[in-house]
Amino acid sequence: MPELPEVETTRRGIAPHITNQTVKQVIVREPRLRWPVPDNLDALLIGQAISEVTRRGKYILADVGSGCLLMHLGMSGNLRVLPIDTPLKKHDHVDIVFDNEQCLRYHDPRRFGSLLWVEKPVLTHPLLAKMGPEPLGGDFDGDHLYQQSRGRTGPIKNFIMDGHIVVGVGNIYANEALFLSGIRPDRAAGRVSRPRYHRLAENIKKVLSEAIKQGGTTLRDFTGAGGAPGYFKQYLRSYTRKSWPQRMCL
DNA sequence: CAACGGACCTGCCTGC
DNA sequence: TGCAGGCAGGTCCGTT
Secondary structure (H helix, E strand, C coil): CCCHHHHHHHHHHHHHHHCCCEEEEEEECCCECCCECCCCHHHHHCCCECCEEEEECCEEEEECCCEEEEEECCCCCEEEEEECCCCCCCCEEEEEEECCCEEEEEECCCCCCEEEEEECCHHHCHHHHCCCCCCCCCCCCHHHHHHHHCCCCCEHHHHHHCCCCCCCCCHHHHHHHHHHHCCCCCCEHHHCCHHHHHHHHHHHHHHHHHHHHHHHCCHHHHECCCCCCCHHHHHCCCCCCCCCCCCCCC
C-alpha cells in the first residue's frame, strides 16, 4: 500500500524525531524480509548518529556518515518512532534504539519491505543506480515520458509504473493519473501522443503532491500510539472501478 | 532490450 | 462457524 506519498509522509514523520539521535542498540526479531537484514547491522549503526533522512523513490535513507540505512516499506510496512517500552505488536520486526529512549520501529506483516546497509556513494548501489527520475523533481516531464515510450508495445499503465522510467508511481496513483488524463490504462505506451504525455506527467505530479499534502495532515500521529490513516482515499476517482468508464463524469 | 510470469508474504474477503 | 481458496500489491529476477 505505501506508494510514494505514503513513503514521503513517513519520512517527514520520522525525520525530526531521529535526526541527530545516536543509535545505542539494534534489535532484529525477524531478519527475513525481502532480503535478509544484515546480521552486522548493529555493528554498523551503534554509536552513530543519524545526520539526515532522505528519500529516493520509495526508499527512505537514514544517513549515518559512514553509509546509509536503506529502508523500503514493501506493501505493508510502516515505520514509527516510539518510546522503547512500547508493547510489541505482531510483525514488529526491527527496532533501532536511540540514546533518548526512543526507537524507530519497523513493522511489516507481509515482509515485502527491506532494511539494508549501503556504503557511500549511496546512489551507485545497484538498487538505486538505475532508477528513473523523481516524479516531483525537475527531470520528469511529458517529454521524458514521450521519448522513453517510443517503440514500446506494453500497456501505458505498466510503463508509468516501471521504476526505470519514473519512480514512485504505483498501482493506485497510476490509475488515478491515467483517469484524470483521459488515457486508457491498457493503451500501448508507444501509441500515446506527446500532448497526452504532457497532460499525464502534469497529472502524476498533481496527484502525488496532493496526496503528500493530505498525508501531511496526519504527521502528528507518527510518534505515540496513533497511525497514519491516509485521507487521500476519499479523493480517488478510479481506483475501485473495475473497468474504464463508458463516460467520464468529472 | 522489452515483455511477461514467478516469487516473496500475510490479512482479508468470498464461497462452500 | 470453519476452512480452503483467491486476491492484493512493490519489485526483483529469470525466461522468452
